Amino acid sequence: MIRVPVLSPKGKPLMPAKASRVRRWLKAGKAKVVHNDLGIFQVQLTQPPSGEETQDIVAGIDPGKLFTGIAIQSAKTTLFLAHLKLVFKNVTKRMNQRAMMRRGRRGRRINRKLPFDQRSHRQHRFNNRRGNKIPPSIRANKQLALRVIQELSRVYPFQDIVVEVIKARGDKGFSPAMVGQYWQIEQLEQAGYTVHTQEGWHTSTLRQYLGLPKSKNKAEESPAAHAVDGICLAASQFMRYRQIKGRSGTFNGGIAVTPCQFAVISRPPICRRQLHLMIPSKGGLRRNYGGTVTRHSGLRKGDYVKAEKAGITYYGYVSGDTKTKVSVSDANWKRLGQFTAKKVQLLQRNTGLVSTVGLSNLTTLNFDRLNCREVEVSGTV
Template identity: 65%
Template sequence: MRVPVLSPEGQPLMPTKPSRARRWLKSGKAKVVHNDLGIFTVQLVSKPSDTKTQPISVGVDPGKKYTGIGVQSAKVTLWMAHLQLPFDTVKRRMEQRRMMRRGRRGRRINRKVPYSQRAHRQARFDHRRFKKVPPSIRANRQLELRIIKELAKIYPLTTAVWEVVVARGDKGFSPVMVGQYWAIDQLKILLPVVTQEGWQTFLLRQQLRLEKQKTKKGDAIPATHAVDGISLAASQFVRYRQLKGKQGWWEGSVDITPAPFVVVRRPPICRRQLHLMVPSKAGVRRKYGGTITRHGFRKGDYVKAEMARRVVYGWVSGDTERQVSVSDINWKRIGQFSAKKTCLVKRSTGLLVLPNKGLSNLPPLRGQI
């Protein structure tokens, strides 16, 4: 395990051992700083003696519902993550928005006048000419980019390795391909990007003797998707060389070690809706959605709640007149607690991060390669 280190100006330096970080904190040479991913990070108070860094790469295995991310150096595995993507949530809300819009337009049209005189909306421009990224896929890629930007603030990243989907035939216009190209272009602004295909990741994972769980892809464990993120990141240190007509060999070395593993997702907060799908009686619309509660908390805040000698930690998901609803990372309500017995631990950052207790180790591959 390594602890990220920042310079007095906030520039990321090479991570250090926890024992050294503790000595720095005890002697007053460093202080603890916080970040949106909940990674324990220290910042030096005085100018360091050396600011040289070594190559550190981040691997991204993007998917439709889940994504694996890994941060790797040549000597140690630094961080792993399992991202639960908001694809289904955004798709469902876009369908609901379309239904609400059609309902409002239907109520607005006066069907007593001739068809040519009705208040139909004007024809829009051809929005498919510019390869528009669908909102559901854009939300997936934006969450992945958000995580990489947060990692770049605390780790001196040198390369980002992105696993690409190679479509067969003329499918370059598909939403998946368009979203992939858009995300890579956005990532190139931050880091140099190296693309890699799935079969290359498979061969390197076999060489590193890492086993992947091919069933139950939704399990929030390192063996489902984070293992591919680490394999992608390790590709910058281990490569396959082959001469023409001769047998190839693996060149380089990398050490896969136990590392912190977290589960990250977006809080599925309902935005404030001024017009519900079905109008209420007497024209009075009830409050629905929004991020602010009446007790000073925001939806997505990490809190500590107590009730009947029961103490729980979770995220604020709603409120009543005197109570606060606390939910787990899957946004399932744990319970409703008194607002007076609910304490704020951390303000909402737009991310739900559930760290795993202790260090997680990637499972070794069984049998011989």
């Protein structure tokens, strides 16, 4: 049975409730639907609850270079699963473009026909050669995971987080998944969470013991790709390994893996504003490029909107605009169409996140294919 997140009248996260109970609350007016930046369906009580006691809930993070899996788990149920599409490649590409454009500007500014001591070389204003910097691509990966965890803590009552750590062979500075892992742990601890670490071999052992499926396709947008490891990481706080004398060990304790909400989360691929694209424009005429501003008041790029065309209603994100129309794209940033601005209705401002929420039946190896489908968040459960 799927559990629905519940908030107190003051906005404090409480223990999630069964969908049937939430349905009765909504029908009786004891609760109302509230929205969050992750698109998770949740309700808020309109009357003070009978109690605010909570059970032990743990979050598991399986970090990676291109994808990250997150799970929210209690001993009795799986509450939430997420598959994060990281921005490593996109940030790396933009940093290379920035360096190339900087070299081009310096080349145009410096008159190389002059002697070296007469050229307009500017001295550095500060020591920018520190050796303990986090690369921007890795920092962006870790900041996305931190943002999602902070949003989840406003929905589910948890403080304990288990993060998987790896030990790369050879030079540790060339492993993107390892470079920023301790920086991420430090950021989580500074945010007030209790962080535990676990190595990958322990996660694999727990996954085999629980009988959970694991996809070989790392890019697959399903719970079996990375979120399943998040479940095993969180399960380590409810299960302990015990060695039996003269025999192999076993695990004490256990968890129940149940259907839950599953989300694929990414950053909207919005380009930053550029006065000139890659080279200066001729005649001093600059073309508007990048940024979130559109020519239609009340709409920005990344806003979640409702658009209508030919009697068909579409839900998506603002991805561009023309003089009279607005481009709307889906969660994968594929254009759904161009719509007249008057027929585009704003539903939610740009939160910096793009989320597709569905249902997951990640239970045991008996499931050959995961039953995942997209659902539209509405006013009922």
